[in-house]
Amino acid sequence: MLPNNEACRVWSRFERKRKDGSVLKLRIQDPPSSAQERVLDFIAKYFVTEETFQKAAGIYSNPDSIAEYREIIKEIFKKWIIVICCEDNNSEDVGDILGVSAVELVEDKSFDGLELQTKEIQNLITIMLECEK
Incomplete structure (x- = not known):
């Protein structure tokens, strides 16, 4: 999570229509520490x-x-990249949190001494190793 003094980057703003025809405004952003x-x-x-x-x-x-x-x-979470999806109420306050995505950057590019050449194979091996843990 971010320290209180850091600005939270808004990555994306978008709208979706609800079944009743009303519009829901959303944004993807870094979570402020106040929302931890x-x-x-x-x-x-x-x-x-x-x-x-x-x-x-x-x-x-x-x-x-x-x-x-x-x-x-x-x-x-101190080591991971976290973004949230929340209602966009046109203020810096975080509205209702509707989604969270957490990603850890893993840079291990070896598998039993083999140098893996393609990103896709590297991703496959990472997934397999994580499941084995």
């Missing part, structure tokens, strides 16, 4: 209960596990 707890709430509510590996681990069924998970995520 809400980002963690979002992940604990949706990701922990729906993501395959986390669901299989049963984290969602134990409040102590969720609390531990939140503490771990706070540390992990």
Whole structure:
């Protein structure tokens, strides 16, 4: 998450029509530190209960596990790239958080001593290694 004194970059603004015809204004942006707890709430509510590996681990069924998970995520997020999707209310305040994306940059380009040449094969190996963990 970003320190309080850093400006949050807005990556994209867009609109979508709801079924009732009204327009929902959204933006993709870096999360301000003031929204950190809400980002963690979002992940604990949706990701922990729906993501395959986390669901299989049963984290969602134990409040102590969720609390531990939140503490771990706070540390992990310091190293990851995080963006959020939120309502765009034409202010710098973060509206309702509607989505979170978290990415870790991994630069390991070897697999059992082989130099992998293409980005796609590098991505495949990264996915496979992560699943093996």
